[in-house]
Amino acid sequence: MPAPRPTPLVFPDGDDWIVFAPVSRLALRTNAAAADRFRSLVETVPGAGPDAAAPGFAPTQVTISPTNACTQRCVYCYGTPAHANAARLDPAFCHAALEVVAGYAAAQDAPLRAIFHGVGEPTAAWSTFVECVELVDDVARRRAVARRLDLCTGGQVSAARAAWIASRFDSVQVSIDGPADVQNRQRPRADGADALAAPLALARAVLAAGRRVCVKGTVTAATVGRLDEIVEFVATAVGPVRLDLGMMFGPPWVDPAAAAPPDWREFVAAFARAIDRGRALGVDVQHPCVSLGTLVAEPAARVASHVCLAPPDVVTAFYDVPREGSATPELGTYGRFDRARGVIDFDHAKRERLEQDQAGQACLECACRAACLGQGGVKGRIPEEIAGLGPVCQARLGVLKELLRRAVPRRVSPVEVAV
Ligand code: SF4
Ligand code: SF4
Numbered sequence: 489m490p491a492p493r494p495t496p497l498v499f500p501d502g503d504d505w506i507v508f509a510p511v512s513r514l515a516l517r518t519n520a521a522a523a524d525r526f527r528s529l530v531e532t533v534p535g536a537g538p539d540a541a542a543p544g545f546a547p548t549q550v551t552i553s554p555t556n557a558c559t560q561r562c563v564y565c566y567g568t569p570a571h572a573n574a575a576r577l578d579p580a581f582c583h584a585a586l587e588v589v590a591g592y593a594a595a596q597d598a599p600l601r602a603i604f605h606g607v608g609e610p611t612a613a614w615s616t617f618v619e620c621v622e623l624v625d626d627v628a629r630r631r632a633v634a635r636r637l638d639l640c641t642g643g644q645v646s647a648a649r650a651a652w653i654a655s656r657f658d659s660v661q662v663s664i665d666g667p668a669d670v671q672n673r674q675r676p677r678a679d680g681a682d683a684l685a686a687p688l689a690l691a692r693a694v695l696a697a698g699r700r701v702c703v704k705g706t707v708t709a710a711t712v713g714r715l716d717e718i719v720e721f722v723a724t725a726v727g728p729v730r731l732d733l734g735m736m737f738g739p740p741w742v743d744p745a746a747a748a749p750p751d752w753r754e755f756v757a758a759f760a761r762a763i764d765r766g767r768a769l770g771v772d773v774q775h776p777c778v779s780l781g782t783l784v785a786e787p788a789a790r791v792a793s794h795v796c797l798a799p800p801d802v803v804t805a806f807y808d809v810p811r812e813g814s815a816t817p818e819l820g821t822y823g824r825f826d827r828a829r830g831v832i833d834f835d836h837a838k839r840e841r842l843e844q845d846q847a848g849q850a851c852l853e854c855a856c857r858a859a860c861l862g863q864g865g866v867k868g869r870i871p872e873e874i875a876g877l878g879p880v881c882q883a884r885l886g887v888l889k890e891l892l893r894r895a896v897p898r899r900v901s902p903v904e905v906a907v
Contacts, residue, residue, distance in 0.1 A: 496526050497855035497885070501893045508892055510858040513783055517896045545836060548593040549601040550585055551796040552620055553577065555613035556813050558606070559644045560683065562675045563747040564706060564736045567607035570813025575799040576613050581825035582620045583627070584832050585797050590631040599634040600624070605796075607813045609642050611649065621656055640704075643687025644677055650686070654693040659700035661732070662691045666718040670711055674747065691726045702730040704776065707758075712750035715762040719771050728770035733759055734777065735883045752879040756886030763890060775887045776861075780895055783859040793839060801825035803832060805842045856885045 497508040505523030508515045511531035556573040558565075565571075586600070593600040602624045604610040604617065611617050621637065628635035636658050643662040645653065653660060664687050665674045671684040695701045703722050707715065715733060722731050736749045750758075759775070766773035796804045802816060803823030812819055822839040823832050851857055 493531060494853050494855045494857055496529050496531075497889070497892075498523050498527050499889055504899060506889075506892055506896055508855060508888075510855045513858055515892050515896045517899050545793050545834075545839065546592045546596065547589050547793045547795045548596060548598045549603070549795065550589045551603045551605050551794070552582060552610070553605055553607065553796065553798050554610050554616040554620055556606075556608040556799060557612045558609040558642070559612050559678050560609065560642045560675055561678050562642075562706075564674065564708065564738070564742050566737075566739050567813060568739070568741050570607040572814045573799065573816075575816070576616050577620065577797060577799045578801050578825060578827070579616065579619045579623065580827060580830065581801045581832070582797055583623050584825060584830060585795065585803065586623055586627040587631075588832065589795065590627045590633055593633045594631050599636050600628050600631070601636045601638070603638040603640065605640045609644070610639065611641055611645055611653075614649070618652075625656075641687075641690070642675065643690040644683070645686055645690060647689060647693075650690040650693045653690065654697040654699060657694070657699060659702065660690065660694045661702040661704050662687045662694075663704045663706070664688065664691070664722070664726075665705045666711060666714065667721050670714070670718070674706065674708060674711070688725055691729070695727055695729060700730075701726065702732055704732045704734070706736050707733055707750055707755060708736045709748040709750045712754050712758050715758040716765045719762050719765045719769060719773060723766075723769035723771045728772075730772040730774055731762075731766060732774050732776040733762060734775060735880060737880050749879065752883040752886065755883050756890065759887055760890040760893075763894065775884070775891075778856060778859050778861070778884045778887045778891070780859065780891050782861055793843065796820075801827070803834065805839065850881070854881065854885070856881070856888050859888050859891075860884055 494510045496510065497506075499506055500520075501517070504517045505520050506515065506517055507523050507526045509526065509529060509531055554577045556567070556570040556575065558567070558571055586602070590600045604620070624635055624637060637656060638659045638661070639653060639657045640661040641663070643664070663675065664684070665671050668682070668684045672682065675683050677683045691701050691703060703726060705718055711718065718733075719731060722729065735752065735755045736747060738744065738749050759773070763773045794805050796806065798804050798813070798817050800816075801824055802821050804817050804820040805822060806817070806820035820842060822836070822842060823834040825832050851860070854860070
Protein backbone atom coordinates (compact mmCIF):
# COMPACT_ATOMS: atom_id res chain seq x y z
CA MET A 489 0.00 0.00 0.00
CA PRO A 490 1.47 3.42 -0.91
CA ALA A 491 2.33 5.68 2.01
CA PRO A 492 -0.34 8.26 2.80
CA ARG A 493 0.36 11.70 1.42
CA PRO A 494 -0.79 14.99 2.80
CA THR A 495 -3.34 16.96 0.84
CA PRO A 496 -2.49 20.57 -0.02
CA LEU A 497 -3.27 23.31 2.44
CA VAL A 498 -5.71 25.78 0.83
CA PHE A 499 -6.69 28.82 2.90
CA PRO A 500 -7.78 32.44 2.49
CA ASP A 501 -5.66 35.53 3.05
CA GLY A 502 -7.82 38.62 2.68
CA ASP A 503 -9.18 38.59 -0.88
CA ASP A 504 -6.55 36.05 -1.98
CA TRP A 505 -6.19 32.35 -1.42
CA ILE A 506 -2.93 30.60 -0.63
CA VAL A 507 -2.15 27.10 -1.82
CA PHE A 508 0.64 25.16 -0.14
CA ALA A 509 1.55 21.81 -1.71
CA PRO A 510 3.72 20.17 0.98
CA VAL A 511 5.33 17.33 -0.99
CA SER A 512 6.47 19.65 -3.79
CA ARG A 513 7.11 22.42 -1.26
CA LEU A 514 5.24 24.80 -3.53
CA ALA A 515 3.38 27.84 -2.22
CA LEU A 516 1.37 30.22 -4.38
CA ARG A 517 -1.19 32.95 -4.04
CA THR A 518 -4.24 32.88 -6.28
CA ASN A 519 -8.00 33.43 -6.39
CA ALA A 520 -10.73 31.29 -4.84
CA ALA A 521 -11.69 29.43 -8.03
CA ALA A 522 -8.12 28.47 -8.92
CA ALA A 523 -7.31 27.57 -5.31
CA ASP A 524 -10.31 25.24 -5.15
CA ARG A 525 -8.86 23.12 -7.95
CA PHE A 526 -5.80 22.33 -5.82
CA ARG A 527 -7.84 20.74 -3.04
CA SER A 528 -7.83 17.38 -4.80
CA LEU A 529 -4.23 17.59 -6.05
CA VAL A 530 -2.31 14.34 -5.58
CA GLU A 531 1.38 15.15 -5.52
CA THR A 532 3.84 12.72 -7.07
CA VAL A 533 7.23 14.36 -6.91
CA PRO A 534 9.73 11.45 -7.06
CA GLY A 535 12.07 11.15 -4.11
CA ALA A 536 10.74 14.19 -2.29
CA GLY A 537 7.70 12.66 -0.64
CA PRO A 538 7.21 11.61 2.92
CA ASP A 539 7.95 8.02 1.98
CA ALA A 540 11.31 8.82 0.41
CA ALA A 541 13.98 6.39 1.56
CA ALA A 542 15.86 7.41 4.69
CA PRO A 543 19.60 7.88 4.15
CA GLY A 544 22.17 5.59 5.71
CA PHE A 545 23.89 6.31 9.01
CA ALA A 546 26.33 9.17 8.44
CA PRO A 547 25.55 11.79 11.09
CA THR A 548 27.55 15.00 11.27
CA GLN A 549 25.50 16.36 14.17
CA VAL A 550 25.31 15.20 17.76
CA THR A 551 23.15 16.35 20.67
CA ILE A 552 24.92 16.16 24.03
CA SER A 553 22.96 16.02 27.27
CA PRO A 554 25.47 16.21 30.16
CA THR A 555 22.92 15.87 32.98
CA ASN A 556 19.24 15.48 33.86
CA ALA A 557 19.56 17.86 36.81
CA CYS A 558 18.31 21.44 36.68
CA THR A 559 18.73 24.67 38.64
CA GLN A 560 15.21 25.85 37.80
CA ARG A 561 11.72 24.64 38.65
CA CYS A 562 9.71 25.81 35.66
CA VAL A 563 6.00 25.38 36.34
CA TYR A 564 5.38 23.61 33.01
CA CYS A 565 8.60 21.57 32.89
CA TYR A 566 8.33 18.63 30.50
CA GLY A 567 11.39 17.05 32.13
CA THR A 568 10.38 16.99 35.79
CA PRO A 569 10.47 13.19 36.17
CA ALA A 570 13.94 13.09 34.62
CA HIS A 571 15.35 15.41 37.28
CA ALA A 572 15.33 12.44 39.64
CA ASN A 573 18.00 10.73 37.55
CA ALA A 574 21.35 11.73 39.04
CA ALA A 575 23.45 10.14 36.27
CA ARG A 576 25.92 12.32 34.42
CA LEU A 577 27.24 11.80 30.95
CA ASP A 578 30.41 9.75 30.82
CA PRO A 579 33.03 11.97 29.08
CA ALA A 580 34.72 8.85 27.66
CA PHE A 581 31.42 8.02 25.97
CA CYS A 582 31.13 11.58 24.66
CA HIS A 583 34.66 11.29 23.27
CA ALA A 584 33.90 8.01 21.49
CA ALA A 585 30.70 9.45 19.96
CA LEU A 586 32.48 12.60 18.80
CA GLU A 587 35.11 10.46 17.05
CA VAL A 588 32.34 8.64 15.18
CA VAL A 589 30.48 11.81 14.15
CA ALA A 590 33.67 13.74 13.30
CA GLY A 591 34.67 10.86 11.03
CA TYR A 592 31.45 11.26 9.05
CA ALA A 593 31.87 15.05 9.03
CA ALA A 594 35.40 14.69 7.61
CA ALA A 595 34.21 12.23 4.95
CA GLN A 596 31.47 14.65 3.88
CA ASP A 597 33.63 17.76 4.19
CA ALA A 598 30.97 19.07 6.57
CA PRO A 599 31.33 20.77 9.95
CA LEU A 600 30.95 18.76 13.12
CA ARG A 601 27.90 20.20 14.85
CA ALA A 602 27.45 19.66 18.59
CA ILE A 603 24.33 20.82 20.39
CA PHE A 604 24.31 20.92 24.21
CA HIS A 605 20.79 20.32 25.42
CA GLY A 606 18.53 18.77 28.12
CA VAL A 607 16.46 17.09 29.48
CA GLY A 608 17.84 19.03 32.41
CA GLU A 609 20.18 22.01 32.23
CA PRO A 610 23.47 21.29 30.40
CA THR A 611 25.40 23.82 32.48
CA ALA A 612 24.14 22.42 35.81
CA ALA A 613 26.92 19.82 35.61
CA TRP A 614 29.51 22.51 34.87
CA SER A 615 32.66 20.37 34.97
CA THR A 616 31.15 17.68 32.72
CA PHE A 617 29.78 20.39 30.42
CA VAL A 618 33.20 22.10 30.09
CA GLU A 619 34.97 18.78 29.59
CA CYS A 620 32.59 17.83 26.77
CA VAL A 621 32.97 21.25 25.08
CA GLU A 622 36.77 20.82 25.20
CA LEU A 623 36.38 17.34 23.70
CA VAL A 624 34.40 18.74 20.75
CA ASP A 625 37.21 21.20 20.04
CA ASP A 626 39.96 18.59 20.50
CA VAL A 627 38.31 16.06 18.21
CA ALA A 628 37.45 18.67 15.55
CA ARG A 629 41.04 19.98 15.60
CA ARG A 630 42.57 16.51 15.33
CA ARG A 631 40.20 15.46 12.53
CA ALA A 632 40.72 18.83 10.77
CA VAL A 633 37.00 19.54 10.53
CA ALA A 634 35.25 22.81 11.28
CA ARG A 635 33.00 22.66 14.29
CA ARG A 636 29.82 24.42 15.29
CA LEU A 637 28.79 24.60 18.92
CA ASP A 638 25.21 25.35 19.96
CA LEU A 639 23.81 25.58 23.48
CA CYS A 640 20.22 25.40 24.66
CA THR A 641 20.09 26.70 28.25
CA GLY A 642 17.99 28.25 30.98
CA GLY A 643 20.92 30.65 31.44
CA GLN A 644 21.21 30.54 35.24
CA VAL A 645 24.98 31.04 35.19
CA SER A 646 27.42 33.50 36.77
CA ALA A 647 28.94 36.39 34.81
CA ALA A 648 32.24 34.49 34.50
CA ARG A 649 30.51 31.41 33.12
CA ALA A 650 28.43 33.55 30.75
CA ALA A 651 31.65 35.08 29.40
CA TRP A 652 33.13 31.61 28.89
CA ILE A 653 30.02 30.45 27.02
CA ALA A 654 30.04 33.60 24.87
CA SER A 655 33.67 32.97 23.95
CA ARG A 656 33.16 29.33 22.94
CA PHE A 657 29.69 28.86 21.45
CA ASP A 658 28.54 29.88 17.97
CA SER A 659 24.93 30.20 19.02
CA VAL A 660 23.00 30.12 22.28
CA GLN A 661 19.31 29.56 22.83
CA VAL A 662 18.37 31.00 26.20
CA SER A 663 14.95 30.54 27.77
CA ILE A 664 13.30 33.77 28.91
CA ASP A 665 9.51 33.85 29.04
CA GLY A 666 9.11 37.61 29.45
CA PRO A 667 9.53 40.46 31.92
CA ALA A 668 10.44 39.77 35.58
CA ASP A 669 6.93 38.95 36.78
CA VAL A 670 6.43 36.37 34.00
CA GLN A 671 9.92 34.87 34.23
CA ASN A 672 9.86 34.53 38.02
CA ARG A 673 6.39 32.99 38.01
CA GLN A 674 6.89 30.56 35.13
CA ARG A 675 10.61 29.79 35.36
CA PRO A 676 11.58 30.17 39.06
CA ARG A 677 15.05 29.21 40.24
CA ALA A 678 15.39 26.31 42.65
CA ASP A 679 17.18 28.62 45.13
CA GLY A 680 14.41 31.25 45.00
CA ALA A 681 16.70 34.00 43.66
CA ASP A 682 15.64 36.28 40.80
CA ALA A 683 15.33 34.16 37.63
CA LEU A 684 15.67 36.94 35.05
CA ALA A 685 19.00 38.69 35.66
CA ALA A 686 21.33 35.80 34.78
CA PRO A 687 19.74 34.67 31.49
CA LEU A 688 19.42 38.29 30.37
CA ALA A 689 23.11 38.88 31.13
CA LEU A 690 24.03 35.69 29.24
CA ALA A 691 21.99 36.70 26.18
CA ARG A 692 23.63 40.14 26.17
CA ALA A 693 27.13 38.67 26.58
CA VAL A 694 26.62 36.27 23.66
CA LEU A 695 25.21 39.04 21.48
CA ALA A 696 28.09 41.37 22.40
CA ALA A 697 30.54 38.64 21.41
CA GLY A 698 29.00 38.64 17.94
CA ARG A 699 27.43 35.19 18.30
CA ARG A 700 23.86 34.21 17.48
CA VAL A 701 21.23 34.48 20.21
CA CYS A 702 17.79 32.97 20.19
CA VAL A 703 15.50 33.80 23.10
CA LYS A 704 13.04 31.00 23.71
CA GLY A 705 9.72 31.87 25.31
CA THR A 706 7.11 29.37 26.39
CA VAL A 707 3.59 30.74 26.02
CA THR A 708 0.97 29.78 28.60
CA ALA A 709 -2.68 30.73 29.07
CA ALA A 710 -1.42 33.45 31.43
CA THR A 711 0.90 35.07 28.87
CA VAL A 712 -0.76 34.54 25.50
CA GLY A 713 -2.37 37.98 25.79
CA ARG A 714 1.03 39.60 26.43
CA LEU A 715 3.04 38.51 23.38
CA ASP A 716 3.36 42.05 21.98
CA GLU A 717 4.74 43.16 25.34
CA ILE A 718 7.13 40.19 25.41
CA VAL A 719 8.44 41.07 21.93
CA GLU A 720 8.97 44.67 23.07
CA PHE A 721 10.71 43.46 26.21
CA VAL A 722 13.14 41.30 24.21
CA ALA A 723 13.82 44.16 21.77
CA THR A 724 14.65 46.52 24.64
CA ALA A 725 16.31 44.21 27.15
CA VAL A 726 18.32 42.03 24.74
CA GLY A 727 18.30 43.52 21.24
CA PRO A 728 17.63 42.46 17.66
CA VAL A 729 17.63 38.69 18.13
CA ARG A 730 15.51 35.73 17.15
CA LEU A 731 12.60 35.05 19.50
CA ASP A 732 11.04 31.59 19.43
CA LEU A 733 7.53 31.54 20.85
CA GLY A 734 6.21 28.04 21.48
CA MET A 735 2.96 26.98 23.03
CA MET A 736 3.15 25.16 26.33
CA PHE A 737 1.78 21.66 26.25
CA GLY A 738 0.54 20.00 29.41
CA PRO A 739 2.49 16.96 30.58
CA PRO A 740 0.37 14.99 33.05
CA TRP A 741 2.63 15.84 36.01
CA VAL A 742 2.07 19.61 35.67
CA ASP A 743 -0.39 21.20 38.09
CA PRO A 744 -2.96 22.98 35.86
CA ALA A 745 -3.39 25.61 38.58
CA ALA A 746 0.30 26.52 38.17
CA ALA A 747 0.35 26.57 34.36
CA ALA A 748 -2.05 25.74 31.56
CA PRO A 749 -1.66 25.73 27.77
CA PRO A 750 -3.30 28.61 25.92
CA ASP A 751 -6.19 28.00 23.55
CA TRP A 752 -4.45 27.21 20.23
CA ARG A 753 -6.58 29.70 18.25
CA GLU A 754 -5.67 32.44 20.68
CA PHE A 755 -2.02 31.43 20.43
CA VAL A 756 -1.99 31.57 16.61
CA ALA A 757 -3.68 35.00 16.55
CA ALA A 758 -1.24 36.37 19.15
CA PHE A 759 1.71 34.76 17.34
CA ALA A 760 0.70 36.52 14.10
CA ARG A 761 0.60 39.89 15.87
CA ALA A 762 3.97 39.13 17.49
CA ILE A 763 5.59 38.45 14.10
CA ASP A 764 4.49 41.87 12.89
CA ARG A 765 5.48 43.65 16.10
CA GLY A 766 8.85 41.90 15.92
CA ARG A 767 9.41 43.06 12.36
CA ALA A 768 8.89 46.65 13.41
CA LEU A 769 11.40 46.27 16.27
CA GLY A 770 14.06 44.07 14.62
CA VAL A 771 13.09 40.93 16.56
CA ASP A 772 12.76 37.84 14.39
CA VAL A 773 9.73 36.04 15.83
CA GLN A 774 9.73 32.33 14.97
CA HIS A 775 8.25 29.07 16.20
CA PRO A 776 10.53 26.39 17.72
CA CYS A 777 9.07 23.52 15.67
CA VAL A 778 7.62 25.01 12.48
CA SER A 779 9.67 27.16 10.14
CA LEU A 780 10.05 28.04 6.51
CA GLY A 781 13.75 27.22 7.02
CA THR A 782 12.82 23.58 7.63
CA LEU A 783 10.54 23.74 4.61
CA VAL A 784 13.28 24.81 2.22
CA ALA A 785 15.97 22.49 3.66
CA GLU A 786 16.83 19.47 1.56
CA PRO A 787 14.64 16.49 2.55
CA ALA A 788 17.73 14.37 3.18
CA ALA A 789 18.97 16.92 5.72
CA ARG A 790 15.65 16.79 7.52
CA VAL A 791 15.59 13.04 8.02
CA ALA A 792 19.24 12.47 8.98
CA SER A 793 19.77 10.18 11.97
CA HIS A 794 19.29 11.82 15.31
CA VAL A 795 22.22 11.06 17.58
CA CYS A 796 21.63 12.13 21.14
CA LEU A 797 23.99 11.23 23.98
CA ALA A 798 21.97 10.70 27.16
CA PRO A 799 23.44 10.10 30.62
CA PRO A 800 25.27 8.00 31.42
CA ASP A 801 26.10 6.01 28.27
CA VAL A 802 23.16 5.78 25.85
CA VAL A 803 22.70 6.88 22.24
CA THR A 804 19.05 7.70 21.72
CA ALA A 805 16.84 8.90 18.89
CA PHE A 806 14.84 10.97 21.39
CA TYR A 807 16.50 13.77 23.28
CA ASP A 808 13.72 14.13 25.75
CA VAL A 809 11.57 11.31 27.00
CA PRO A 810 11.05 12.58 30.53
CA ARG A 811 9.50 9.46 32.02
CA GLU A 812 12.39 7.45 30.65
CA GLY A 813 14.88 10.05 31.78
CA SER A 814 14.06 9.19 35.39
CA ALA A 815 15.93 5.96 34.67
CA THR A 816 18.25 4.88 31.89
CA PRO A 817 16.37 5.59 28.64
CA GLU A 818 15.15 2.60 26.61
CA LEU A 819 12.47 3.57 24.07
CA GLY A 820 14.68 5.41 21.59
CA THR A 821 17.97 3.78 22.54
CA TYR A 822 19.97 2.36 19.64
CA GLY A 823 23.49 2.49 21.01
CA ARG A 824 25.40 1.89 24.24
CA PHE A 825 28.94 2.71 25.26
CA ASP A 826 31.06 -0.24 26.31
CA ARG A 827 33.51 1.36 28.72
CA ALA A 828 35.88 -1.61 28.86
CA ARG A 829 36.35 -1.62 25.09
CA GLY A 830 35.97 2.16 24.70
CA VAL A 831 33.51 1.76 21.80
CA ILE A 832 29.83 2.34 21.14
CA ASP A 833 27.78 -0.67 20.10
CA PHE A 834 25.07 0.49 17.71
CA ASP A 835 21.85 -1.39 17.02
CA HIS A 836 21.31 -0.15 13.47
CA ALA A 837 18.28 -2.37 12.87
CA LYS A 838 16.52 -0.61 15.75
CA ARG A 839 17.70 2.80 14.54
CA GLU A 840 16.27 2.12 11.08
CA ARG A 841 12.99 1.03 12.67
CA LEU A 842 12.86 4.23 14.71
CA GLU A 843 13.62 6.38 11.68
CA GLN A 844 11.02 4.56 9.62
CA ASP A 845 8.44 5.01 12.35
CA GLN A 846 9.34 8.58 13.19
CA ALA A 847 6.25 9.96 11.53
CA GLY A 848 2.96 8.50 12.72
CA GLN A 849 -0.17 8.36 10.59
CA ALA A 850 -1.19 11.87 11.67
CA CYS A 851 2.16 13.28 10.48
CA LEU A 852 2.10 11.40 7.19
CA GLU A 853 -1.22 13.01 6.33
CA CYS A 854 -0.39 16.43 7.76
CA ALA A 855 0.19 19.33 5.38
CA CYS A 856 2.56 20.84 7.94
CA ARG A 857 4.93 17.92 7.71
CA ALA A 858 7.51 19.46 5.39
CA ALA A 859 7.90 22.40 7.76
CA CYS A 860 7.51 20.61 11.11
CA LEU A 861 10.44 19.44 13.23
CA GLY A 862 8.44 17.66 15.91
CA GLN A 863 7.11 14.74 13.92
CA GLY A 864 6.21 11.62 15.78
CA GLY A 865 8.25 12.59 18.80
CA VAL A 866 11.60 11.79 17.19
CA LYS A 867 13.89 14.83 17.32
CA GLY A 868 11.92 16.25 20.14
CA ARG A 869 9.08 16.11 22.60
CA ILE A 870 6.87 13.47 23.95
CA PRO A 871 5.36 11.09 21.39
CA GLU A 872 1.80 11.34 22.79
CA GLU A 873 1.93 15.09 22.26
CA ILE A 874 1.09 14.77 18.59
CA ALA A 875 -1.67 12.17 18.95
CA GLY A 876 -4.75 12.82 16.88
CA LEU A 877 -3.71 16.24 15.57
CA GLY A 878 -4.50 17.78 18.93
CA PRO A 879 -4.16 21.44 19.92
CA VAL A 880 -0.36 21.49 19.72
CA CYS A 881 -0.53 20.38 16.07
CA GLN A 882 -3.42 22.73 15.28
CA ALA A 883 -1.27 25.56 16.59
CA ARG A 884 1.61 24.42 14.36
CA LEU A 885 -0.64 24.38 11.29
CA GLY A 886 -1.93 27.83 12.24
CA VAL A 887 1.65 29.11 12.59
CA LEU A 888 2.55 27.66 9.19
CA LYS A 889 -0.37 29.53 7.60
CA GLU A 890 0.75 32.80 9.20
CA LEU A 891 4.32 32.28 7.98
CA LEU A 892 3.09 31.48 4.45
CA ARG A 893 0.77 34.52 4.43
CA ARG A 894 3.83 36.71 4.95
CA ALA A 895 6.20 34.78 2.68
CA VAL A 896 4.16 34.27 -0.49
CA PRO A 897 4.41 37.44 -2.61
CA ARG A 898 1.28 39.46 -3.30
CA ARG A 899 -0.21 38.98 -6.74
CA VAL A 900 0.42 41.72 -9.26
CA SER A 901 -2.96 43.00 -10.40
CA PRO A 902 -3.66 43.68 -14.12
CA VAL A 903 -3.87 47.39 -13.31
CA GLU A 904 -0.42 47.33 -11.75
CA VAL A 905 0.92 45.48 -14.81
CA ALA A 906 -0.59 48.10 -17.16
CA VAL A 907 1.04 50.91 -15.18
S1 SF4 B 1 15.07 24.88 32.61
FE1 SF4 B 1 14.19 23.25 31.31
S2 SF4 B 1 14.65 21.32 32.38
FE2 SF4 B 1 14.94 23.00 33.86
S3 SF4 B 1 12.98 23.14 34.97
FE3 SF4 B 1 12.93 24.61 33.24
S4 SF4 B 1 11.95 23.50 31.52
FE4 SF4 B 1 12.62 21.99 33.09
S1 SF4 C 1 3.74 16.84 14.64
FE1 SF4 C 1 1.64 17.57 14.24
S2 SF4 C 1 1.91 19.47 13.05
FE2 SF4 C 1 3.84 18.33 12.93
S3 SF4 C 1 3.69 17.08 11.06
FE3 SF4 C 1 2.99 15.80 12.78
S4 SF4 C 1 0.74 16.07 12.81
FE4 SF4 C 1 1.63 17.76 11.60
